[in-house]
Amino acid sequence: MAEYSHVKSTKLVLKGHNKGKKKKNKDRKRKANDEDKLDIVGGWWSVSGFGEITGTVAIEMQNNAYIHAMDTGLFTLGAPHQDDEGPDPPEQFTAVKLTDSRIALKSGYGKYLGINSEGVVVGRSDAIGAREQWEPVFQSGKMALMAANSCFISYSDSGDIVAKNKAAGDDEMVKIRTSTEREVKHNDDIADEDRGNVKSCEVNYVKKFQSFQDRRLRVNEGDSSSLKRARTDGKFHEALLDRRSKMKADRYCK
Incomplete structure (x- = not known):
């Protein structure tokens, strides 16, 4: 979490904001509507907490572009999708919860994602070991995925998915999307x-x-x-x- 704190967040400043009288009811309804808006693409919604990571997931690294598994056991960034398209089968993984903060990810080739000694993400293991454990880190509405070497994953110039940076900057920001049915949280005043x-x-x-x-x-x-x-x-x-x-x-x- 200490490394993740390097990510700077700023407060949104709305143009034309005035300090006059506010219509409380409308503001309250508008706030509720904003909270209900979900980041959903092709039926795949973006998780906002560790407890939501379950079942089939995909890792979006850039807008509509996902980590893509190759038959070589390596990973790259797939081609961008249309706004209404979900990830392709090679971009879908099975999430396995290991602890209250760590998960394992299994590719469609039946191999677990891990890292090698150079920090390159590979999927060649049939079992979950120390190198196959991942920690999603959430802060200020953003997320980064930390590997077993305490580095965050990103997309390298060579075309590989790597985990080499101990600080999470813009290049390390990702989204985990899932197609699992969402458990909706309700306000106390709903019957x-x-x-x-x-x-x-x-x-x-x-x-x-x-x-x-x-x-x-x-x-x-x-x-x-x-x-x-x-x-x-x-x-x-x-x-x-x-x-x-x-x-x-x-x-x-x-």
Whole structure:
């Protein structure tokens, strides 16, 4: 972490900012919307903490360009992708958590990523040893990946992926992206029934309000696309009530 502290971060200065009266409600809503925006490319979202690194991952080193595994056991930087494209199969790795701060990465060739004595990243090991352990370091909304030699990975002029710098500068900044379903964090003021996708929410409310006279769960099997629109328009609960009323099994829809 001491090496990572060399990365300088500055506060954003917004043009035209004034110190006049603020509309608190709008500011609060705008802040919530900004927090909800995710860095997602082709269904692959950027992790922001160690606990989110799981399953299939990719390492983005530059905009839409990922670490690419070669059949020689070496790695290079793949060609940039379109804004809506995820990483190619050779750019996908399996993350294995080893401790509360370290992971191992397995390539599509079935080999674990490590470093050699020259600090070059290689993938030729069938087992996880000291050289195959990696530590993602997060600070100030940025991330760097530290190898077993306490150096951070970057892209070299020779075209290899290396770990030779003990300080993390702009060239060492990376993103770990994952295609694993994201566990959404919720504010305390959101009801438990409203958590999850629209279908699970509907089941939650059916369980809460259905009379269960014959102990059978009755959920409207109609198209649920209208629920997605209603959720966006702020009419989610009304739409749920309307769908439950058609099932004639809800004590509030008689």
